[in-house]
Amino acid sequence: MRFLTITLFTISLCLSISSESDEKSTADTNENNLPDDTMPVTHHHRHHRIRHGNVHRKRQPVCVNGKPVEGVCECELDYVGKHCEKKKNCQSYRRYKNGSCPECLKGYQGDYCEEIICYNGLPNTHHTECLCDDPYSGKHCDELETKRIYSYYNRKVFLLGPLGAISLIPMCAMYMICEYFARKRQVKRVGLMMEGQNINVQDRMLEKLLNNM
Numbered sequence: 235m236r237f238l239t240i241t242l243f244t245i246s247l248c249l250s251i252s253s254e255s256d257e258k259s260t261a262d263t264n265e266n267n268l269p270d271d272t273m274p275v276t277h278h279h280r281h282h283r284i285r286h287g288n289v290h291r292k293r294q295p296v297c298v299n300g301k302p303v304e305g306v307c308e309c310e311l312d313y314v315g316k317h318c319e320k321k322k323n324c325q326s327y328r329r330y331k332n333g334s335c336p337e338c339l340k341g342y343q344g345d346y347c348e349e350i351i352c353y354n355g356l357p358n359t360h361h362t363e364c365l366c367d368d369p370y371s372g373k374h375c376d377e378l379e380t381k382r383i384y385s386y387y388n389r390k391v392f393l394l395g396p397l398g399a400i401s402l403i404p405m406c407a408m409y410m411i412c413e414y415f416a417r418k419r420q421v422k423r424v425g426l427m428m429e430g431q432n433i434n435v436q437d438r439m440l441e442k443l444l445n446n447m
């Protein structure tokens with residue numbers, strides 16, 4: 235029965251797909267069979283658009299620290315990137331002709347010292363800021379604040395709390411088992427002692443007595 239429904243389903247699916255492709259092919263032929271006189275019109279329109287495009291369509295780029303020149307950003311001193319959005323972080327004022335510098339400031343890397351280094355964290359997608367791991371902070375995630383460390387450990391302890399409680403349960407169980415056997419031994423010992431003195435006492439009675447002590 236199930237097999238039958240599956241086959242029926244597959245067949246209907248195939249039919250629907252094939253009919254769709256049929257529609258498409260008919261649409262294609264329709265397009266190809268367009269009357270010839272429409273073609274020059276579209277042709278004309280396209281030319282028109284392109285002619286105006288050089289003035290209007292070519293979008294000027296957004297230059298954060300620079301200005302667009304012929305569709306490309308020309309960056310101000312010490313800025314790089316497609317949108318001049320990255321600052322160079324050079325150690326000195328020396329620059330090579332290509333704009334790179336011999337040495338970067340601490341915490342920066344890259345050809346133009348434009349990439350931030352995150353010592354305990356990860357940089358954002360543009361490598362301009364760090365997302366620090368707990369409990370680190372600071373621009374390069376290399377700072378440890380006492381307050382943050384406290385809150386970090388407080389949170390850790392809070393998380394460990396339930397775990398600690400759970401680990402206490404076996405310990406309690408062990409203690410209780412030990413206690414139980416110790417009491418059993420005690421009962422036996424007292425029983426033996428009393429036997430030695432020819433006093434016959436039932437174990438159960440003795441246990442009750444000792445437990446009430």
Ligand SMILES: *[C@@H]1O[C@H](CO)[C@@H](O)[C@H](O)[C@H]1NC(C)=O
Nearest residue numbers: 330331332333334335345346
């Ligand atoms: C720029 O030039 C210097 C020295 O000529 C070279 O060491 C450096 O790799 C160049 N940087 C880039 C990004 O081309």
